[in-house]
Amino acid sequence: MESVTQTLMEALALVALTAPMCLLACLGLMGLVGRPPTEQITGRMVTAGFLTSTFAALGLIPALLLSGARQAQVELGTWYAFEGHALYLTLQVDRLSVPFVVLTALLLGVVGSFSHRYLHREPSYGRFFLLLALLGSGTMLVVLAGTADMAFAGWEMVGVSSALLVGFFYERPAPVRNALWVFVIYRLCDVGLFAGIVLLHHAVGSDSFHLLGAGRSWPNGVSTAPIGQATAISILFALAAMGKSALVPFSGWLPRAMEGPTPSSAIFYGALSVHLGPYLLLRAAPLLDRAPVAATLLVVVGALTALHATLVGRVQTDIKCALAYASLTQVGVIFVEIGLGFRLLPLAHCVGHACLRSLQILRAPSMLSDVHEVEAAVGGILPRSGIVLGQLLPSTAQRWMYRWALERCYLDALLERCAVGPFREMAAAADRFERRWTDRLGGTDASAADLALQPTPGKKP
Amino acid sequence: MIESIFEFPELVPALLAIASLAVDRSLSVRSATRIGAGAAAVACALTVGGWVLGPPPESHGGHFTIDVLSRVLLPYVTFAFLCILVASPRRDRDPASLARLLLAEALVAALFSTRSPGLIAAFWALSPVPVWAALRTRSRPVAKVFAIYAGTSAALLAAGVALGSGGDDPSAAGVVLVALAILMHKGVMPFHSWVPVLFEKGAMWTALAYMLPQAGAYAVMRLLVPAAGALGRGPLWAIATAALATALYGAVVGVGQREAMRALGFVVMSQFALVLVGLDTVTSVGLLGGLTMWLSSGLALTGLGLALRALEVRRGTLRLDILSGGHDRMPLLAAAFLILGLASVGFPGTLGFVAEDLLVRGAIGTYPHVGIGIVLATALNGITILRAYLALFCGARETSSVAVGLKPRESLVLTALVLLLLFTGIIPGPVVASRREAVRAALQGAKLPPPGPGHH
Incomplete structure (x- = not known):
């Protein structure tokens, strides 16, 4: 019985992972050879791919409950190997990954079905589903990964697809600029994840999540890594999670991400993408348990983020931004829970919050109609909520905080002044030196060739 | 036959x-x-x-x-x-x-x-000549800059080989001269300034023809790795350190560029320097990573260069500080540009990811900071690639009535390169296996002691 359950779990996990990947491969290849499928065929392919993944994911629940060990490692083989070094394709099926797999598959299916109608006759209909399949494949890879290397691959796929979804309406300059900003934040924070993996290899000698918890099932894993190394790795993982989940000081990308189409917003910052940060930290929980400094950092950053988001969210004038900041408030609270040492609570919080927020964002385009219906039903204008706390403050403080919230706590300005600006200056200085040197060698006028990095008016990417 | x-x-x-x-x-x-x-x-x-x-x-x-x-x-x-x-x-x-x-x-x-050092020196000296001749017809100042570096590199290699850089008893002076020649030929700091100029002012084919073979990496394998057994890892680690600094420097300067061809030059300089980092670790996995990145970054950046050139022919100067649009009029070119660009910086699902993974694994056994440097450089290069994609293909509606679609031969080449990089990225076994024997032969020839306890 045990072996049957094990085999079943392996098969279901494999199907749940590969279904979105097959969809991605089909859509991608057809587009690449210049034969993109019609809307109808795309819709059928998407339905088939996501339904298959959803059924397989749902099947994992009874399979996991029936298994005595409450966890399984699915060995898919070796991707490549050389003299003791190998990248193993291993899936981790346990009480952490299965809820996320089910959530991912269900939300992909719901958003796919919604988008089929929402984007009907949109010129980039096929491209949206290609990116959705890429995001789905990446998310599945992250949540099912049995090794940190595999998780990193999925993490990167989610990052690129998210940025491209933000810039989905590519004929307008604002989405394009915002897509680049999102990608920059992601990419730089991803260095934390890879650096953490590098240190993990160095400290533990393996990047297997199973071995990270000494073989015990989640959330009972125990790490034997030295405290110093566990702290360093946890902080690096926390950096990656902060970028992916838009925590302070990286929250500036969140309102910029509103430029994407509503269905991608629902799955991107409402449900899956922003919760991958908490997922990563929960997966690395054995290390966090040995790193009180990193745990404290999570509590502080999470609390700051929750405070920031609830403050800024109150002054937003469009529903998508308001929902995004509401989402961020909850994500901040989830980080606090993880930092305080809870494991099952943040997991339940993630799943519940993702479902609620997705529903709200998918309904956002119909918000005016919904409000009018409710107001008609109650026979009057709905009262404003959330103003009690604000009225407790003195009027000067109210004005000051209102301005501060409108400017989103100046976080982007802070990043621009402290990081982007100096970096740009340094690069510009280096480039000027390069040009002068080569012009001197070649015997041309340096100033005539000095085109790089000088500010020019007009649209900037 | x-x-x-x-x-x-x-x-x-x-x-x-x-x-x-x-x-x-x-x-x-x-x-x-x-x-x-x-x-x-x-x-x-x-x-x-x-x-x-x-x-x-x-x-x-x-x-x-x-x-x-x-x-x-x-x-x-x-x-x-x-x-x-x-x-x-x-x-x-x-x-x-x-x-x-x-x-x-x-x-x-x-x-x-x-494998003959004398012939390597001879072909090393001759190979820049066609490129230099083409550059002279286009821009004499650029040809002069190129000639200074290529000529010095040829002279240094010839002198190094003459002094005896190989064999069982290599001369330290010969090895140093060969190392300097390689740094110049590969565009490694502080001898790198000609690389962006070559891409910016030269024709694309001249830049690709000189850069993509990576003759410097070949010279490392033929002349320096065999000498490592007698002289130790010092010279190789010096090159690896300079190459890592180049990768980071090229990535930093490349991010801020306003001209697409020059930005490509910095990306090429940065990514190709990583090949040297892998080869000069002289660990089995590092060597394998370097050899794999040699192929992956070479093919991906060749495709990227060809895509940029195809776009330049249709549009003129390619600026990154304005949004040009045109995605819907050139969807295949835009997609190929993005995929090839991401492949060159190690996006999952492409051969570049395998190469970067091997490279980092090869480095972390002995020097973890090298692994982190590699990741930081590729992260910055990734930003340059996406920035270029967004600036060149997005952000505006192109209203020109001129036909801008790719010609069949252009489509064929770009599609073939994309499929090749994706296929070898998803099934990397044959490529990795093909490099395995080369790694073993190199390590056998080097006769090196183990580098330390962290070595795998």
């Missing part, structure tokens, strides 16, 4: 050199293209066939030989040059340019077919 390239390693270089002469005498672009493409295709077929179907290579002991290292490098070079020849726009395919391109290919093929 295919086995003949093992019996006569001079066959491919000779064929290309003869074709170069014939092309130079052609009277029209069409006939020059036919002759050139035919010769390049035959060279590619011979080398690929030799790799896939040929017998296990054996050392012939002569001046020219195809061994486990060159067995994969030759198909790589001939395929990349074939892509350049086929996908270059018509204005780049005048008989004189094509003849120089074929001559450059012949010299590189000859270089990759020899």
